[in-house]
Amino acid sequence: MTFLDYAPAPESRSILSLRSSYGLFIDGEFVDGHGDGFHTVSPANEEVLAEISTADGHDVDLAVQAARRAHDKVWSRMSGADRGKYLFRIARLVQERARELAVAESLDNGKPIKESRDVDVPLVAAWFFYYAGWADKLDYAGLGPAPRSLGVAAQVIPWNFPLLMLAWKIAPALAAGNTVVLKPAETTSLTALLFAEIVQQAGLPSGVVNIVTGAGETGRMLVNHPDIDKVAFTGSTAVGREIARSVAGTSKKVTLELGGKAANIVFDDAPIDQAIEGIVNGIFFNQGHVCCAGSRLLVQENVHEEVVDRLKSRLSTLRMGDPLDKNTDIGAINSAEQLQRIRELSDIGEAEGADRWSADCVIPDNGFWFAPTIFDNVSTSSRIAREEIFGPVLSVLTFRTPAEAIAKANNTPYGLSAGIWTDKGSRMLAVADKLRAGVIWANTFNRFDPASPFGGYKESGYGREGGRHGLAAYLAPQSAAAITASAAAPKTTRVKKGSAK
Amino acid sequence: MTLDLARTVVGSELSERSLRAFALGLPGVDAIGLEQRAASLATRSIKTTSKRWALDTIISLIDLTTLEGADTPGKVRSLVAKAVLPDPSDPTCPQVAAVCVYGDLAHVAVEALGSNHAGGGGTINVAAVATAFPSGRASLRVKLADTADAVEAGADEIDMVIDRGAFLAGRYGEVFDEIVAVKEACRRSDGSSAHLKVILETGELATYDNVRRASWLAMLAGADFIKTSTGKVSPAATLPVTLLMLEAVRDWHRLTGDLVGVKPAGGIRSSKDAVRYLVTVAETAGERWLDPRLFRFGASSLLNDVLLQRQKIETGHYSGADYVTID
Amino acid sequence: MTRLAVPKTYKLFIGGAFPRSESGRTYEVLGANGDFLANAAKASRKDARDAVVAARKAVSGWSGATAYNRGQVLYRVAELLEGRRAQFVDEVQASEGLSRRDAEAQVDEAVDTWVWYAGWADKFVQVAGNANPVAGPYFNLSVPEPTGVVAVVAPQGALSLLGLVAVVAPALVTGNAVVAIADERHPLSAISLTEVLATSDLPAGVVNVLTGSAAGIAPWLASHADVNALDLAGAAELDWVDLQIAAADTLKRVLPPDGRDVATRSLERIGAFTETKTVWHTKSML
Known part of the structure; x- marks a missing residue:
């Protein structure tokens, strides 16, 4: 024992x-x-x-x-x-x-x-x-x-x-x-x-x-x-x-x-242990059934190996199993259909040449389960880098410069969320400005609060909750008339139309 | 030799400048993320069969401590009696790892332990605080003499304090050199050495970045253990700080293959708290660290709470303070 | 002896330049009294495509400019428009058959509209943004950002200058780039306005104006995947529901027609083409 x-x-x-x-x-x-x-x-x-x-x-x-x-x-x-x-x-x-x-x-x-x-x-x-x-x-x-x-x-x-x-x-x-x-x-x-x-x-x-x-x-x-x-x-x-x-x-x-394919960007000066936790929380929280999941890990090439190694060790401590168990970190996939989709996309990722690695989990006999999985060396054109998998599957890509990180992060029709990991405040703020996503988590991920607006850009939908x-x-607004009458918006009705029709 | 390892890790000759560059080059710590990770580890709940094992493990990891100005030979003998026989009603109860006292009382502890002493056929070590504990505000000469005295008096382990003043002033090389020197002073005439625990006094270092830097300086300088606190400064040990130090020894092990221990000290009073530390050790550094050679609790009142919980498991009902002995 | 006037050739405005339609086609613009006024360029779908490319290219610079700078540029537009007031009065009068007084009122209102929106550039974020008091150790800020490329169908058939200004200016305030389809029947003031824009420090491509068939061009913009939002202010007479359906393919933000010839000046119009971005950062001294 x-x-x-x-x-x-x-x-x-x-x-x-x-x-x-x-x-x-x-x-x-x-x-x-x-x-x-x-x-x-x-x-x-x-x-x-x-x-x-x-x-x-x-x-x-x-x-x-x-x-x-x-x-x-x-x-x-x-x-x-x-x-x-x-x-x-x-x-x-x-x-x-x-x-x-x-x-x-x-x-x-x-x-x-x-x-x-x-x-x-x-x-x-x-x-x-x-x-x-x-x-x-x-x-x-x-x-x-x-x-x-x-x-x-x-x-x-x-x-x-x-x-x-x-x-x-x-x-x-x-x-x-x-x-x-x-x-x-x-x-x-x-x-x-x-x-x-x-x-x-x-x-x-x-x-x-x-x-x-x-x-x-x-x-x-x-x-x-x-x-x-x-x-x-x-x-x-x-x-x-x-x-x-x-x-x-x-x-x-x-x-x-709507959907998302969030980039979680890890710079080489990131607080590394917290970044690892954030990556884990970003994609494995709720089995990855999260529209804002950090499903694309964009890691600076000079720390790529270290990050992936640490990530694998950390994933090996995750516990998958009975959702009602207080010690369970990873529960069940919600349905047979969803499990099927996750499996299909993962197989495609493997077929497209990415390196697949899964945590060594005991899969229960009944129910719907999928072990936490990382795909390394994923190309930007790969389907697992573009499509929402909605499961515990992380795609790892690399970048060399902040500009490249931003370009890759924004290179998706989605725009719901993104993560930034760096100890450099000015870079964090500048990168946050450039990311086309509705929610940016810097040195944290998957935080929600009723006071904080949430919602996406582009095909991730519109409106905020x-x-x-x-x-x-x-x-x-009370009525259009009320708006027109308000001091902030002077009337424009004094301008008359011409006779030409 | 240890310093060769340090040179390899730092990648250059060891100097004020290279050590400073090394320490400042360590990855930063995001406090909120660290604290959240610690909080999530604290929600783990362990099953009853593991709990009994956990309680016994906790006892075996305790450095039972008295560090008061009012300490007397009588007080130390009483502490030793408790260390040897924590629960007179249960002979299966394990003994603690060590007793921890001021250096001038180390010989009292050694004598009182007798055959229970690690050096006398037993398993209990004598740990002595040294280097002008707790402030560390004395000359190096005094600190080394303090250390040598304790070693000579039979201490198996030396709990030194780093020079927080030098650290906070940015003189990392000085902090490093002092640890190296103390380590040297731990050497006995027969060539063996007392184990060196390096107290960072994390409450005075204030930031987690500093804790990480100090942890690495201590490991580079040859610390056998890194220890959070003297117990005289608040906050003493916290779960996030301990987690951070466990990450440091884990990373040190990955890098060098060497094993360094961690000792949270001060403020851990309940079994429930201590179990959280065990969980944190197991999930961060690995279960291998749940061993007195690699993990200790610096504590005094913790022991009795653990004994109460043990009695609860034995008898099925809650116990009371009058059913455990005071030291 | 009367001097023979030199008429203007009216072309498109794309990427800061004044090209003819790549189709080579023009259409006749008549005044309110039926007189020939000019031949306007008849923009094709390829012109629309080029305009979107130009707009996309302009987004990062314009949205990345300081709000103070954007406000100054928009105010500069008002200054230059005011300086050419007489020309615009003549133009809308001839085209729309207005009284001198009504023509002047329209141009004045157009100038004032630029001034009003110019002033919002460095305030809208303050009014529409929020510091969010979340229950945790986080800095949490929500700010509006421009949606990107906004395609606009300007109001058709009346108040050609003011109608266009009232829909283009609010989109520009936060840093969007615009592709606008001018009033098909009265396109001349729109092209004259682009001459003002071209000399007003507005970066090339931030506003692009297409003249021609609104019904012909709008569907290409509505379905264009690199257009982020669609303002159908002047599309009431078009098959605007189809345009909205086409826009749904890439989930564009769509502002349906509201039946007004001139969009009411409002914060809602500015906000309609913004996205709220919320940034979280951990906060700790340790």
Whole structure:
């Protein structure tokens, strides 16, 4: 026995009592969906956790109607202070049920309990706390006095941070006076449905939050519903593109948080041990199921070997296994489909000539697993250097000069995030200026905070979530007339048009 | 010879200038990242079967310490009794690694240990602090005499302090030379040497970059151990500082093949804390370092907390302070 | 005895130069009274492509200039426009059939619009950016940055000078480069404006103006992968939904038409073509 055979130290499941089946949450009630139900399974062992309903077009319509009624009659008319109090209640309820939510998340998603417990769920509570305080301060959101809510928001979220993405979507929407219909990802509906119980416990007026479960088709119907005023989507660039097309010509406002292929740039003067931790956190956090993952390591050529050697030693200490075990660093891949994609792209990387290395992990018999993997000597043209893998796979490339690092980092249609590791402050700031990405982490990686705007450039989407910017994404100026009348924007209407037509 | 190794690592003759260039050329430390890594190691939880092993290991790694102006022969004898028999109710309880005392009381410890002394057929070492501990503010001549005295009195290990004043003034060569000189003074007439632990007094070095530089200077100068603190300055040992020093000995080993030990001292009072250090050792330098030859805790009250936890495992119920002896 | 006037040849404005359309084609521009005014260049898709290349090349210099410098350049545009006030008044009057007074009002408003936006160059970041009080030891700052290359369909059929200025100036404030399709029917003031731009210290390629068929050129810009944003201010009469759909392929930022002849001066217009960048850095004394 070695000392490092810590565990098993599993978090107790007894804190969580799941129902055998869950309906949709519409107008304050759990109701049966009219589509064909499906099972949600634990990706760690393929155990069926519960039966989930599928919302068909009729269900989606009911949910949107409920949200519309709640918006027009109740929520948008309520004082901001009272809306805020409801959100504070939700934040507290999330804290009170934090362990239960963390266990549910790790079960359903496959992420390690230490992440769901220490990152996801605390951030969920923080998000509601942050936006609760905004609800009666909308005049300061940067849109002039008395901005108005947009109406009903359709929110479609991914499976990588199920409850956290829910919070990113619902908290600002509600603070701004919108009502929502949210669709969680097909493979990770559980915590959204537990959240529906929290909504009930908080006594939130019926219809303010509606949750419809199902696959992509349910999401499509929701986004395309004519009575939607705002679409907020986090997921793949392909679906984001589809949404951008489908809302063309409508008055729907859109926020899209899409894919990424972030460069994590390590200069030769980097704080080396922390850079190694940052690389590990950048790509292996949440099994690499992170849109802003640092999946392209750009390392200065003169420290390339040292960095890769240290990285390999460090990866050898990562523990893969039971997501509910407190000592697990790497959990399960979320689904068989995702595992298949990771395997395919990894095989392509190998076929394209990159040097593949995987940490020596014991792969459990059941469930979906992929050992932390590094590809060294990857060329910029390789598919594993260009396509989002969304798994624990790191591509290593080198550069010689800061300018080359920037050029390579920006050489992608994506632009969500990037990392910089250097001890030289002036270089850090200059490189940060030049990187075409929405979030730059310098000497750190994968940090999130409700006060900090998050979102991408280019094909990583548009709009920001978090901070004042994230609030503004759910508001409109009071009226065009109000803006024109404001001192900051003098009227231009004194200029008359000519007769020529 | 040690200095040959230092020359190889530094890549030139050893001088104030080359040592300074070497120390300043070491990679920087990002404090936040270091502290976060330490915090994440602190969340590891170990299983019950490992826990018993961990508690016994902790005891075997302790330098049971008394370093008071009020120390007397009686106090030292009492400390030694505790070191020899930590838990009178459990003869299977391991002995500590060493007792750590002021140099003038080293002979008392040696006598009191008798057959339990490493030099007398036992396993317990006598560690003596020297070099004008804790401040180090004395001439080199005095420091060397202090060291030689302790060695002569039977100390198996010398815990020296570096000259923080010289270090903070940037005179790295002076710090280095002094360690070399003390190491020389550890030599006994029979050619053997007392082991040298070099106390960096990290609380006074203040920055992590300084801790890394001082760690490397000490290793270059031939330290057998690098030790965080005297226990007289706050903060004493912290998990991030210890992690950083473990990274240094790990990197030194990779570079030279040599093994240098680490000793966090001061402020580690609970078993829970100590287990976190074990985890940090195992995941940073490797389990090989969980050995009294390569890792020590400088502590006094830690021992009794570990004994209470051991009793809890033995009996299944929580123990109380009256069920462990004081030294 | 009246002097025979020397008419101007109106060409495109691409990369700081005044080329003819590579297609060699022009179209007739008539005044409000039906008189022939000039032949304007009829830009082709290749001209649009060249304009995007020129704009892309200009982005890093313009966005990398200090905000103070950008503000001064934009103010310089106002100064030069004011200096040629009479010419522009004549031009929009002849083209749009305005009264002298209304023509003067349009030109004055165009000048004032440059002044207004010029002043924002070194303030917008302060108003739209944030220091974020995150719960941890981090420096955390969010600042708006230019989106990149913005393609603009200027308002069509009325207020040709002001309409164009009101959509181009806000995009320039933060450092974007612009490819603008001028008012198809009244393109002359737009080309005259480029003469002002060309002499105003605005780096080559920061503004590029195409004249010709908006319906013909816009789809090429909407689908161009190296265009980052699309301002459809003057596209109400075009198949703008199709343009928006084409723009979705590379997830361009799209500002749909709002039915105004002149875009309202607003911070929203500046912000529409910016990306918020958030930078985190660890913070510690140790």
